[in-house]
Amino acid sequence: MTGIVIVDDARDWPLAIPGVDVVTAWNYLTQELFTRLRGVRVYNLCRSFSYQSTGYYVSLLAHARGHKPLPDIATVQDLKLAESPxxxxxxxxxxxxxxxxxxxxNEYVLNIYFGQSPTKRHERLARALxxxxxxxxxxxKFEWxxxxxxxxxxSAVALGEVPxxxxxxxxxxxxxxxxxxxxPTKRRDSTRYDLAILVNEHETEPPSNAKALKAFEKAAEDLGFSVDFLDKSDYGHVAxxxxxxxxxxxxxxxxxxxFARRAAREGLVVVDDPESILRCANKVYLAQLMERHRIPQPKTLLIHRGNVSYVGRELGFPCVLKQPDSQFSKGVIKxxxxxxxKxxxxxxxxxxxxxxxxxxxxTEYDWxxxxxxxxxxxxxxxxxxxxxxxxxxxxxxxKKSEGNHETLPIEEAPPQVVKVAVEAARAIGDGLYGVDLKQFGKLVKVIEVNDNPNIDVGVEDLVLKATLYKRVMEHFLKRLDVQTRTKP
Known part of the structure; x- marks a missing residue:
């Protein structure tokens, strides 16, 4: 098996192609056979890609399983963005x-099937789109x-909508x-060293407090960056x-x-990059990714309407339910x-x-x-x-209350905790992550990986202080230097 066509109903795709099997979306999501496959191409022809629908999860979990989905989850999300046209x-x-x-x-509708147009004169346009x-x-849809x-x-076209x-x-x-x-298409490189920091001054629980933002700004300027703070109204200036x-x-x-997608498309160095946002934002994806890479986590089940009755028997009580896109302990229920x-x-x-x-x-605390x-x-x-x-x-x-915190030098943290955290982060990408873990003696388990970890003055920087902010900015500088050296 080299490829799988995923459909909602097996009758939706009557075409037989050597090496390509037709599988229903529900079977792909719920049968263990498909979690073990490696290197397979997944062609997602579901009727809907709406957020957290079956079609959405096919593309999301295909990536977590190491499959090659078309469309991938980034494209699924891009097609829903208002600025795509x-x-x-x-x-x-x-x-x-x-x-x-x-x-x-004054109007024209162009359908594109696997990069091709039924009308010969539109072949180049179809390929470009x-x-x-x-x-x-x-x-x-075009308008004069x-x-x-x-x-x-x-938009994506459902199979049933194809004439x-x-x-x-x-x-x-x-x-x-x-x-x-x-x-993949080639992205353009940047040539200037200007840094934009996207913030929201009205956010009640931002990932960095005001003093930390100033520390990032100073560290960047010390390395030769020009720094501007942007808010969501500055989307048109990202490039x-x-x-x-x-x-x-x-x-x-x-x-x-x-913002992340636009910046990546324009060739900017981006933290958090859009792929990391997609991957870390969904706990269903993270659970499958940790399983694929054999990274220890608490005993985990993916729950759907058909297996709720198994949860108590498999996990016992109490157990924890997690909304896939939960944040800051919200949507996590014991x-x-x-x-x-039920x-x-x-x-x-x-x-x-x-x-x-x-x-x-x-546990008494999380790492x-x-x-x-x-x-x-x-x-x-x-x-x-x-x-x-x-x-x-x-x-x-x-109203929230929080427990205490303690910051340690990396070399004083248990080596196994650090090792597992690094393995989990590398499974996501090469950006900036905060890995939450529980330790039981020598046993360490990953709770989640955050793409947008808190870095606050007085908490995460207590050991490294200004060096912490400098290292983050050096990451940007290193990647920009590589882009500049490899610029054609």
């Missing part, structure tokens, strides 16, 4: 005008605006695509910089992700009975087709190891809040 208009004006010249209508947003089935054509909308007259062409395009490999450092809490359906489990699962599964359940393994570019940066102990099982405790009104 404007990005294309900026890049493809000339090609769009040439391809759509002499049309008698596919290169920007590589998804098997795309639809672009007095003097030029513009992309009005771009019957296009089926044979779509199948032939699929045959050709499956027969050859694709290489003016060489690097983007996101110091606002990140999320997938959020402007922070759009349940102590079968009735409570009630909480029912609510969580209304928002996501998959959730995470883990065995409850209490947090900061990792940058695959190397340990700082080590902290975060103690549990008073009379609570988490580091952060919130009352009914949302």
């Amino acid at each position: 404007s990005v294309l208009n900026d890049e493809l004006d000339e090609l769009i005008d040439k391809s759509l010249a002499r049309l008698g209508s 596919f290169n920007f947003f590589p998804a098997p089935l795309l639809q672009a 605006r007095g003097e030029e054509w513009k992309v009005e909308a771009l 019957a007259s296009h089926h044979e062409f779509m199948y032939e395009a699929a045959r050709e695509y499956f027969a050859r490999r694709r290489s 003016e910089y060489d690097a983007l450092f996101i110091r606002e809490t990140t999320a997938v359906n959020h402007h922070t992700y759009r 349940v102590s009975s079968e009735a409570e489990l 009630r909480e699962c029912r609510e969580l599964l209304e928002r996501s087709d998959l959730i995470v359940a883990q065995s409850f393994e209490p 947090r190891i900061g990792v940058l570019d695959g190397q340990p940066l700082y080590a902290c102990r975060y103690f549990m809040a008073t009379d609570h099982w988490q580091v952060v405790k919130r009352d009914a009104a949302g």
Whole structure:
């Protein structure tokens, strides 16, 4: 098996291609066979890619399992961003005008199947759109605006929406695509050393406090950077910089992700990079990724509507349920009975087709190891809040209280804790991460990996002080220097 076509219903894809199997999305997500496959290509033809739907999870977990999905999760998310048409208009004006010249209508719809168009004159445009947003089935809507054509909308096409007259062409395009490999598009390099730091002065729990932001600014300026602080209204200015450092809490359906994607597309050095945001933002993905890399974690189950009744038997009570995109201890729930489990699962599964359940393994504190570019940066102990099982405790009104913290030199942290943390971070990428772990003697387990870890004056910097901020800025400088040396 070299490829899998994923569909909602096996009858959706009647085409037989040697080496390519047709699998339903639900089987792919829930059967253990598919978690063990390696190096397989996954062609996601689900009817919906909406956030945390079945189609969304196919592309997300394909990556966690080491598969090669089309579309990948970054493309799925990009297609939902409001600015996607404007990005294309900026890049493809000339090609769009040439391809759509002499049309008698003010509107035009172009369907693209595996990078090809049924209309020969639009072949180059179809390929260009596919290169920007590589998804098997795309639809672009164009509108004539007095003097030029513009992309009005771009979206993935469901199999059921493909006109019957296009089926044979779509199948032939699929045959050709499956027969050859694709290489990623090349990104442009930056040449200037200007740093943008994205912040939100109204955020109640930002990843860096005001003093830490000033420390980052000073460290960057000492290394020769020009530094500007941006907020979400500055999206249109991202391309003016060489690097983007996101110091606002990140999320997938959020402007922070759009900033990261735009910056990456423009060739900026980005922390947090968009791939790290996607990967760390979803605990379902993290659970599968840790399993794939054999990194220890609490006993973990992926829960869907069909297996809720197994949770108590497999994990016992109490156990912990995690909303996939939970943050700051929100959306992480301890349940102590079968009735409570069913009630909480029912609510969580209304928002996501998959959730995470883990065995409850209490400790006095959690370790947090900061990792940058695959190397340990700082080590902290975060103690549990008073009379609570988490580091952060919130009352009914949302008021929070936190446990104490202790920062240690990396060399004084238990070697196994540091080793496992570095392994977990490297499984995500080479950016800046905060790895949360529990220690039971010599046994260490990963709780989660954060792409946007807290770095505050008076907490994480207590040991390294100014050196901590300098090392983060040196990471940007090193990568920018590499870009400059390799610039064609």
